[in-house]
Amino acid sequence: DAGVTQSPTHLIKTRGQHVTLRCSPISGHKSVSWYQQVLGQGPQFIFQYYEKEERGRGNFPDRFSARQFPNYSSELNVNALLLGDSALYLCASSLDGDTQYFGPGTRLTVL
Amino acid sequence: AQSVSQHNHHVILSEAASLELGCNYSYGGTVNLFWYVQYPGQHLQLLLKYFSGDPLVKGIKGFEAEFIKSKFSFNLRKPSVQWSDTAEYFCAVRYSSASKIIFGSGTRLSIRP
Numbered sequence: 001d002a003g004v005t006q007s008p009t010h011l012i013k014t015r016g017q018h019v020t021l022r023c024s025p026i027s028g029h030k031s032v033s034w035y036q037q038v039l040g041q042g043p044q045f046i047f048q049y050y051e052k053e054e055r056g057r058g059n060f061p062d063r064f065s066a067r068q069f070p071n072y073s074s075e076l077n078v079n080a081l082l083l084g085d086s087a088l089y090l091c092a093s094s095l096d097g098d099t100q101y102f103g104p105g106t107r108l109t110v111l
Numbered sequence: 112a113q114s115v116s117q118h119n120h121h122v123i124l125s126e127a128a129s130l131e132l133g134c135n136y137s138y139g140g141t142v143n144l145f146w147y148v149q150y151p152g153q154h155l156q157l158l159l160k161y162f163s164g165d166p167l168v169k170g171i172k173g174f175e176a177e178f179i180k181s182k183f184s185f186n187l188r189k190p191s192v193q194w195s196d197t198a199e200y201f202c203a204v205r206y207s208s209a210s211k212i213i214f215g216s217g218t219r220l221s222i223r224p
Contacts (some may be wrong), residue, residue: 008200033211033212035214040216040217041216041217042115042201042203042214042215042216042217043155043201043214044214045211045213048210048211055210056209056210056211058211090154090155092155095182096203097201097210098124098143098145098160098162098212099145099157099160100145100147100155100157101157102154102155102156103154104146104154
């Protein structure tokens with residue numbers, strides 16, 4: 001079975017721009033979560049979606065938004081990018097909402 | 112506040128040594144607990160998890176962890192490490208009152224061949 005896939009792999013943006021990251025969950029998984037991982041730290045929870053509804057939101061500003069589509073894939077959008085948004089963005093899918101299966105991540109660099 | 116602490120940032124061991132990585136979480140009711148591993152160049156994968164029942168849980172690759180409720184701890188152990196265990200290890204917790212999973216800052220494990 002295919003694992004969680006994310007696109008793009010790498011992305012370079014400038015301050016003030018907008019970015020959209022995409023995630024496809026493992027087939028059959030209806031829950032998708034997004035995390036931000038800064039170098040030297042553990043993943044920080046941004047959002048969880050289940051059956052297209054937001055189930056949880058972490059301590060991130062409103063510049064961060066997400067949505068889940070009918071096929072359970074998901075997008076993470078970040079507006080008005082700041083230098084501090086540079087990080088690895090991880091998507092994880094889950095069958096039970098708890099056990100997370102992670103994708104390879106999207107490395108975002110903001111210049 | 113709900114949080115997870117991993118006190119060892121970097122652990123260096125020789126092959127065949129025993130391993131114990133600490134993980135403590137703050138009080139907040141019922142918890143589900145996880146250990147994830149990230150091998151060099153690979154993405155995060157689940158080592159083991161505890162939801163309920165036997166507090167000693169076994170995971171992949173010979174790892175185990177013990178949930179001690181009175182100490183709010185979920186330490187990871189392996190009796191004899193191998194060079195291939197070189198990786199970053201993350202402890203994570205989900206409190207029953209919340210949907211989000213909180214990760215610790217990670218412990219980098221280096222094994223000397």
